Amino acid sequence: MKINNVILRTVTKLVVFIILTLAVYLFFAGHNSPGGGFIAGLVLASAFVLLFIVYDMETIKNAIPLDFKKIAALGAFLAVGTGFGAFLFDVPFLTQAFDYFQVPFFGEIELTTVTIFEAGVTLAVVGVVVTIILSISEDV
Amino acid sequence: MGTLNFIVLIPFLTALLIPLFYKKGSRLHIGLLPILVAVSLFIYLLTYIPDIANGKTFLHTISWIPSYGINFTTYLDGLSLIFALLITGIGTLVILYSIYYLSENEQLGHFYTYLMMFMGAMLGVVLSDNLMVLYVFWELTSISSFLLIAFWYQRKRSREGAQKSMLITMSGGFGMLVGFLMLYAITGTMNVREIIEIIPDLTGHVLFVPAMLLLLFGAFTKSAQFPFHIWLPDAMEAPTPVSAYLHSATMVKAGIYLVARFTPVFGGEGVWFWIVTGVGIFTLFWGSFQAVRQTDLKALLAYSTVSQLGMIMSMFGMGSVALNFGYSTESVFYTQATFAALFHLINHSTFKGALFMAVGIVDHEVGTRDIRRLGGLATFMPITFTISLIGSFSMAGLPPFNGFLSKEMFFQAAIDITTLGVFHVDTLGNLIPIVAWIASIFTFVYSMIIVFQTFLGPYKEERLERPANESPIGMLISPLILAGLVLIIFFFPNVLGNYIIRPAMASVFPSLATQVDLGVEILRWHGFNSLALWMTIGVVLIGIILYKFPKIWRWIYVLFPGEWSFNSLYNFAIEQGEKSSRRFTNSYMTGDLRNYLMYIFSFFILLIAGAFVLTGSYNFTISDNAMISTFEWIIVMSLMIAAISILFAKSRLTAILLNSVLGYGVALLFVIFRAPDLALTQTVVETVTTVLFLVAYYFLPEWQKEQGTRKANLTKLVVSIAVGATFTVVALAAQNNRLFERISTYFEDSYELAGGRNIVNTILSDFRGFDTMLEVVVLLIAGLGVYSIIKLKAGKRGKKIENQ
Amino acid sequence: METLITILSGVLVTVGTYLLLSKSILRVVLGTAIFSHAAHLLIITMGGLKTGNVPILGDEDVSAFVDPLPQALILTSIVISFAVTAVILTISYRAYQTLGTDNLEELRGSKYD
Structure with a gap:
């Protein structure tokens, strides 16, 4: 099924980057305004899905040589790992820590272990969603 | 985090690492990693001996579920130290032995992973002070035992043996769990030490005896006591290192550990005394009686293990009466049985381990372990012969081996117990030494069978798979060490007695240990006045007669x-x-999905709607409803229309698009309901779902018009409307009946509690992080599921499973 | 508003049930998807609708928020129901590919029974 969609492809090239930026923004915004790990993961996944739909599978696979199964596994590992990480500090399972730091130029920023947990969630969501779509569509 | 907790976790971590490092045909044997871990744990535990011998104990707690009193609390005292040393020590020797025993072509990665999992679980059992944690580790030992017995899963007998052991020990474990919960109900604590402190005031509680019986059920199934012993002989289908480790030295002693650990709780009760002693003594007799008739050397050893476990168990029962008296010279007198039990526990691990390994060597070298085919191996395998000789003679209770010492003490304890004035021992109790004595004769007979029928007599090469040869030295190291210990313990028993067993006595009798030294001087020679000595002599004489003339009996x-x-x-x-x-x-x-759904839906309607009508709890107002704007009316109405039109959609494309309308409509509603996170997520998910449907529909057939009889369609319609109506009515009623306060106000402190301003996000990632974590895992499983359903085609099975 | 949304989810449940009872496996999959929409709407309705502000703490002092807990529950549920839909869809696709039918009446049992 080869359809020459020049307009679609051109738009996609542009839009994918906007979506990716949005995803990154949503990920970091998540703690204080709408957004968060799940949403960021889904938005990222939809960017990839868009690429896979517009271009053919091989092109994208060459351009993004990622094994999304491994990404999903890494995500789940991170999420579960932060839970066990709490043991190292002698606090109950999954206890998260946060603190505020004064950084020149940026002002006060907040560093929290939740970010790692959220990153795990994001990676897992991206990995799983893309894996699902890819494995169904690849099977001809 | 306490180092003790690490001791339990390290084997598990090793188990995780083994599959990563394992490569077939690599130069370094994968067994080196577990052996290194086991030996360092053993050495580390050895450093605790001086402190423990001085009466110190070690306690570390990691909070797990503090709100339920469930914490990963490890407690190291004399009793747990004995077991921990056995687990790591015998573990080291067994792993060393297995490196030579198992061929490189076996699935060694699996083997050592399971073995390390077992080691961790077993250490967890003996080091946990919390009932629930102990239970978890207890079941983990059953699981790893199951996996190890079924290691050669291509064999039907292995699978059956594994299933049998799993069913029996797990049901016992489950009973034990109920017993634990009863104990919790009685005392209100999950900590064994606290229970021991509180329990003296609560022995009259109505659940006290049921809790005791259930706990013993768990202990007896695990330690293969009569009549639950039947799983142990079948468990011998496991590779010999596993039999030596799990099914003679450690796992089967978990039940004994449990009895010892809970002696301060239940000991001193007549029921406890009679059940533990009675079952133990009878198991001792039955096991040795059955062992004599076995022709498979491993089955023989299995029954002998059953019998020896019964003996240890009975001694713990006899010793427990001391708690009935409180502190007095008389009570100290009876504690000697417990001392003997602990002593024999260690001895049994040494000589039985050596014997199992020796039998494994015979099996490995000549390809059979049927005593009818064996004989005359002594000239070909002199070292193995020596090891077996030492092991068997120790088991038979002959000097100069450690079994002699503990057997004498056992006889002495059995004689002493008849003088007991309580629990009606004066009548039935006289049977105890008699049964013990008869059982020991059988023990003597089967011990002789192991040595003499295997290693002496005519050599029958034509009946062996391979000609006999001494095994490589690597396989002999471990049994030689154990056989050496058998001798060393005989000559220096009091080193063991003072440094290892005495502190353990303090764990079994905490109330007595503060008053008096419970150590016992182990004597090699009691003088001719000792009745125990004459019992031993009688055993040997009659045993020899029975062995020489089997036909007459x-x-x-x-x-x-x-x-x-x-x-x-x-x-x-x-x-x-x-x-x-x-x-x-x-x-x-019936195999028809619609039938199952019909069951569910009719239950739903009958139960919920029925309960509703019966209780008359319907209650509904719209007074405190929020306002509805025209815009919202339009959205809701179009959603309803979209939903209903799906039913009439002619093509599936229409149906998917209508479904997307629903999804985006719901997202719009989320916007109106002040849920930005939800709206965002719903929009994106709906997009992805639509893509998914479209991709999948590419491969699926166009949908047919639903054909069906008028009646069937009508039923469907009636059921769906009934379900929808019930749902609506219940939901409406629920909104107007608030039984509890809102709990959400708690989360509104999210900035202080979790450092985030987005409350929904903090709930997800912090307050209820556990849910999210598991959700991620579920997602991963779903992803892998989809991947494997699509990619793995059926029909490409690996090895064919043999059904012999 | 609460009543209206409840009735809407009731309608969705009815439609979902009807689809679940169909013969075609695709209809069943769609039915489950519609069920989850209904459940989400129900959960958010239970927390009360439009009675407060967006549950994000701002600098200004806002005392009333809408209930954040149902939102968190639904967020979890949305993602899970996507995964479940994907799994069911894959199973049905695979069943069709192997057995050559998507009719549930013909898809009963296996030859090993």
Whole structure:
């Protein structure tokens, strides 16, 4: 099924980057305004899905040589790992820590272990969603 | 985090690492990693001996579920130290032995992973102070035992043996869990130490005896006590290192550990004394009696393990009476039985481990372990012969081996117990030394069978798979060390007694240990006045006669054609269970999804709507409803129309698009309901779902018009409307009946509690992080599921499973 | 508003049930998807609708928020139901590919029974 969609492809090239930026923004915004790990993961996944739909599978696979199964596994590992990480500090399972730091130029920023947990969630969501779509569509 | 907790976790971590490092054909043997771990744990535990011998104990707690009193608390005292040393020490030797025993072509990665999992679980059992944690580790030992017995899963007997051991020990474990919960109900704490402190005031509680019985059920199934012993002989299908480790030295002693650990709780009760002693003594007799008739060396050893476990168990029972008296010279007198039990526990691990390994060597070298085919191996395998000789003579209770010492003490304890004035021992109690003595004769006989029928007599090469040869030195190291210990312990028993067993006595009798030194001087020679010595001499004399002239008494076994009576009961139960559950299942499992859904829906309607009508709890107002704007009316109406039109959609494309309309409509509603996170997520998910449907529909057939009889369609319609109506009515009523306060106000402190301003996000990632974590895992499983359903085609099975 | 949304989810449940009882496996999959929409709407309705502000703490002092807990529950549920839909869809696709039919009446049992 080869359809020459020049307009679609051109738009996609542009839009994918906007979506990716949005995803990154949503990920970091998540703690204080709408957004968060799940949403960021889904938005990222939809960017990839868009690429896979517009271009053919091989092109994208060459351009993004990622094994999304491994990404999903890494995500789940991170999420579960932060839970066990709490043991190292002698606090109950999954206890998260946060603190505020004064950084020149940026002002006060907040560093929290939740970010790692959220990153795990994001990676897992991206990995799983893309894996699902890819494995169904690849099977001809 | 306490180092003790690490001791439990390290084997598990190793188990995780082994698959990563394992490569077939690599130069370094994968067994080196577990052996290194085991030996360092052993050495580390050795450093605790001086402190423990001085009466110190170690306690570390990691909070797990503090709100339920469930914490990963490790507690190291004399009793747990004995077991921990056995687990790591014998573990090291067994792993060393297994490196030479198992061929490189076996699935060594699996083997050592399971073995390390077992080691961690077993350490967890003996080091945990919390009932729930202990239970978890307890079941983990059953699981790893299951995996190890079924290591050669291509064999039907291995699978059956594994299943049997799993069913029996797990049901016991489950009973034990109920017992633990009862203990919790009685005392209100999950900590064993606290229970020991509180329990003296609560022995009259109505749950006290049931809790005790259930706990003993768990202990007896695990330690293969009569009549639950039937799983142990079948467990011998496991590779010999596993039999030596799990099924003689450690796991089967978990039940004994439990009895010892809970002696301060239940000891001093007549029920406890009679059950533990009675079952133990009878198991001792039955095991040794059955062992004599076995022709498979490993089965013989299995029954002998059953019998020896019974002996240890009975001694713990006898010792427990000391708690009935409180502190007095008399009570200290009875504690000697417990001392003997602990002593024999260690001795048994040494000589039985050596014997198992020796039998493994014979099996490995000549390819059979049937004593009818063996004989005359002594000239070919002199070292193995020596090891077996030492092991068997120790088991038979002969000097100069450690078994002699503990056997004498056992006889002494059995004689002493008849002088007991309580629990009606004066009548039935006289049987105890007599049964013990008879059982010891059989023990003597089968010990002789192991040595002499295997290693002496005519050599029958034509009946062996391979000609006999001494095994490589690597396989001999471990049994030689154990055999050496058998001798060393005989000559220096009091080193063991003072540094290892005495502190353990303090754990079993905490109330007495503060008043008096419970150590016992182990004597090699009691003088000719000792009745125990004459009992031993009698055992040897009669044993030799029985061994020499089997014909005159073997007919006894004809009287017990029900050798497998409990086995056949078990088989019958399994068979009937399978049959009746199949019949029952087939009666309602028609294979049609719609039937199942009909069950669910009719139950839903009958139960919920029925309860609603009966209780009359319907209650509904719209007074406190929020306002509805025109815009919202339009959205809701279009959603309803979209939903209903799906039913009439002619093509599936229409149906998917209508479904997307629903999804985006719901997202719009989320916007109106002040849920930005939800709206965002719903929009994106709906997009992805639509893509998914479209991709999948590419491969699927166009949908047919639903054909069906008018009646069937009508039923469907009625059921769906009924379900929808019930749902609506219940939901409406629920909104107007608030039974509880809102809990959400708690989360509104999210900035202080979790450092985030987005409350929904903090709930997800912090307050309820556990849910999210598991959700991620579920997602991963779903992803892998989809991947494997698509990619893995059926019909490409690996090895064919053999059904012999 | 609460009543209206409840009735809407009731309608969705009815439609979902009807689809679940169909013969075609695709209809069943769609039915489950519609069920989850209904459940989400029900959960958010239970927390009360439009009675407060967006549950994000701002600098200004806002005392009333809408209930954040149902939102968190639904967020979890949305993602899970996507995964479940994907799994069911894959199974049905695979069943069709192997057995050549998507009719549930023909898809009963296996030859090993």
